[in-house]
Amino acid sequence: MSTADRSPIALAILPPPVPPAVVRARPPQASIPQTKVERDALLNAIRRGMLHEKAVPPLGMEELRRRAAAALTEAGLAESYLDYAVVIANNESWRDALAAVPFDRRLLLMPKCLRVESRCPAPFDEFGLLCKQCGLCSIQDFQVEAERLGYAVLVAEGSALVMAMVQTGKIEAIVGVSCMPVLEKTFPHVQSAAIPAVAVPLLQDDCIDTTVDIDWVWDYIHLEAADRSRRLDLGGLHDAVKAWFEPATLDEVMGPPVGHAEEVARQWLAVGGRRWRPFLAAAVFEALRPDASPDGGSGEAIRRAAVAVECFHKASLVHDDIEDGDLERYGEPTLCGAQGVPVALNVGDLLIGEGYRLLADSGLDAARVQAAVREAAASQRLLCQGQGAELSWSRSPVQLASRQVLEIFRLKTAPAFDVALQLGAICAGRGPEVADVLRAYSEAVGIAYQIKDDVEDLQDDAGLARQAEARPSVVLALAAEKARGDDREMLAAIAGGRRHEAATPARLREAIRATKADERAALLLEGYKEQAVRALEGLTDPTLKGLLRRVVSRIFNDLQFEGYCREQEAVARQRDDTATATA
Numbered sequence: 001m002s003t004a005d006r007s008p009i010a011l012a013i014l015p016p017p018v019p020p021a022v023v024r025a026r027p028p029q030a031s032i033p034q035t036k037v038e039r040d041a042l043l044n045a046i047r048r049g050m051l052h053e054k055a056v057p058p059l060g061m062e063e064l065r066r067r068a069a070a071a072l073t074e075a076g077l078a079e080s081y082l083d084y085a086v087v088i089a090n091n092e093s094w095r096d097a098l099a100a101v102p103f104d105r106r107l108l109l110m111p112k113c114l115r116v117e118s119r120c121p122a123p124f125d126e127f128g129l130l131c132k133q134c135g136l137c138s139i140q141d142f143q144v145e146a147e148r149l150g151y152a153v154l155v156a157e158g159s160a161l162v163m164a165m166v167q168t169g170k171i172e173a174i175v176g177v178s179c180m181p182v183l184e185k186t187f188p189h190v191q192s193a194a195i196p197a198v199a200v201p202l203l204q205d206d207c208i209d210t211t212v213d214i215d216w217v218w219d220y221i222h223l224e225a226a227d228r229s230r231r232l233d234l235g236g237l238h239d240a241v242k243a244w245f246e247p248a249t250l251d252e253v254m255g256p257p258v259g260h261a262e263e264v265a266r267q268w269l270a271v272g273g274r275r276w277r278p279f280l281a282a283a284v285f286e287a288l289r290p291d292a293s294p295d296g297g298s299g300e301a302i303r304r305a306a307v308a309v310e311c312f313h314k315a316s317l318v319h320d321d322i323e324d325g326d327l328e329r330y331g332e333p334t335l336c337g338a339q340g341v342p343v344a345l346n347v348g349d350l351l352i353g354e355g356y357r358l359l360a361d362s363g364l365d366a367a368r369v370q371a372a373v374r375e376a377a378a379s380q381r382l383l384c385q386g387q388g389a390e391l392s393w394s395r396s397p398v399q400l401a402s403r404q405v406l407e408i409f410r411l412k413t414a415p416a417f418d419v420a421l422q423l424g425a426i427c428a429g430r431g432p433e434v435a436d437v438l439r440a441y442s443e444a445v446g447i448a449y450q451i452k453d454d455v456e457d458l459q460d461d462a463g464l465a466r467q468a469e470a471r472p473s474v475v476l477a478l479a480a481e482k483a484r485g486d487d488r489e490m491l492a493a494i495a496g497g498r499r500h501e502a503a504t505p506a507r508l509r510e511a512i513r514a515t516k517a518d519e520r521a522a523l524l525l526e527g528y529k530e531q532a533v534r535a536l537e538g539l540t541d542p543t544l545k546g547l548l549r550r551v552v553s554r555i556f557n558d559l560q561f562e563g564y565c566r567e568q569e570a571v572a573r574q575r576d577d578t579a580t581a582t583a
Contacts, residue, residue: 386411
C-alpha cells in the first residue's frame with residue numbers, strides 16, 4: 001500500500017481526456033500576433049469598434065482595412081498584422097447576421113491540416129476527410145459538437161465545392177477555419193455570395209499539423225440570436241470592475257476607513273490582482289439582469305456584492321499566507337511579511353466581516369440577502385475544509401496521488417469562483433434556477449485555475465519555494481508517479497513535502513520533462529476547461545451560456561504554456577545559474 005493510499009484525502013473525479021494535439025505549442029507565423037493575449041486584445045478592439053460604429057456587411061476591403069488599422073493601433077500591435085486583422089474585422093462584421101441563421105442552415109468547413117498527419121487514420125473521399133473520431137486532434141471535437149447542433153460539416157479544401165453547396169440554398173451561413181492564403185483567394189467569392197461567413201485563421205500556413213485558436217472556433221459555432229452575450233464587452237466590463245477597487249471608489253461603497261485596522265484592510269483590498277472573482281459576479285449579473293430596467297434594479301447591489309467577493313478572497317489570501325509562511329505576493333511583500341502575523345490575522349478577520357456587511361447592506365430584498373449570506377457562508381466553509389486538508393498534510397506530509405492534489409484544489413479554489421457566480425445570479429434575481437450549473441462550472445474552473453498556477457510555478461522556481469512551507473503540487477505529483485531511476489527518490493521527497501539536497505529548479509524541470517508531467521498537467525488543464533464548458537449544457541439561458549464560454553477563454557488565455565524544449569531549458573538553466581551566482 002502506498003503512502004497516498006493511506007491518506008484520508010479523497011480522489012478527485014478526472015475530466016474526460018482531451019486530444020493531445022490541443023496543447024501543441026507551435027509558434028504562429030510572423031504575420032500573425034505571436035501570443036494569445038495579443039490576438040485576444042486585437043479581437044476585443046475590433047469588437048469594441050463594431051459596437052461604437054455599426055457595420056452593415058458585406059464590408060468592402062477599404063472599410064475593413066480602416067477598421068483593422070484602428071484596432072491594431074488600439075491594441076498596440078504592429079501594422080505588419082494588418083492582413084490578419086482584416087480577416088478578424090470581416091468575421092466580426094458578420095457576427096450578428098451569423099447568429100440569426102439557424103444551426104441546421106450552417107456549414108462548418110475545416111481544413112484537413114488540423115489533423116496530426118503522421119498518426120491520422122482517416123481516409124478521404126471526393127468530399128474530403130472522413131474523420132475516424134480517434135481523438136488525436138480538434139477536428140473530432142468541432143465536428144461532433146457542430147453536428148449535434150445541426151450543422152453540415154465538411155473537412156476539405158477549395159472554394160468550388162463550398163460555393164456549390166451555397167448555391168443549393170440549403171446553406172445560409174459558413175463557419176470556417178483556413179490559412180491566410182486560402183482566405184485571401186476565397187474572399188471575393190464569399191463576398192459576392194453575400195452570406196454570413198466567418199473564418200478563423202490558422203496560425204500557420206505550412207499545411208502540416210497546423211493549429212488554431214480553438215476557443216474562437218467554439219465561440220462562432222455556438223453563436224445564436226438569443227445570446228446577448230456576444231454584444232457584451234467583457235474587456236470593458238473587466239476594466240470597470242477593476243475601477244471599483246480604486247481607493248476613492250472603495251470609500252464610496254464601504255465608507256471611509258475608521259482606525260488603523262480598517263486603513264490597512266482597505267489598502268490590502270486595493271492591492272493588485274486580476275479581480276477575476278468580482279468580474280465573474282458582475283458578468284453573470286450582466287447576462288441575467290432583467291431587460292426592463294437598465295441595471296436590473298440592482299446595479300448598486302452587484303457592486304457591493306462584487307466588492308464583498310473580493311473581501312472574502314483577500315481575507316483568504318491573508319490567512320493562507322500566514323499558514324504557508326509566504327512573504328511575497330504580486331511581487332510585493334505579503335501582509336504578514338510587511339505588518340507581522342498579528343496585524344495580518346486581524347485584517348483578514350476584518351475583511352470577512354466587511355464582506356458580510358456589504359451583503360447585508362446591498363439593498364436586495366430579505367430573501368436575496370439571506371440567499372447571498374448562505375452562499376458566502378457555504379463557500380467559506382468549503383474553502384476552510386480544503387485549507388484544513390492541506391494544513392493537515394503539511395504537519396505529516398506524504399506523497400499524494402495527483403487526484404488527491406486535485407481534490408484539495410477543488411475544495412480550496414472552486415468555492416471562491418462559485419460564490420462569485422452565485423452572488424451575480426442572486427443579484428439578478430435568478431439564483432435558484434442556475435445554481436446547480438454554476439456550481440459544476442465553478443468546480444471545473446477552480447481546479448483548472450489551480451493547475452494553471454502550478455504550471456506557471458514551473459516557469460518560476462519549479463515549485464521549490466525554499467522560504468515557504470511546502471504545499472501540494474499536481475505537476476510534482478504527476479512527475480513522482482512516473483519517475484524512474486535517480487529522479488524517483490528526489491521527486492518522491494519533494495512531492496511529499498520534504499527537502500532533498502540534490503533538488504534544484506533546473507534538475508526538477510529536467511525530471512518533470514523526462515516524465516512528461518508538464519504535458520500531462522497541460523492536458524489536465526485543458527480537460528477541466530472543457531469540463532467547465534460541458535457543464536453549461538444544462539443552462540437554458542443562451543446569454544449566460546455564451547458569456548460563461550467566453551469567460552473560460554478570458555481567464556486562461558494569458559497562460560503561455562511553453563513546454564520544456566531544449567531552447568526553453570537552456571533559457572531556464574541560464575536564469576537559474578544567474579540566480580545561484582548572485583545568491
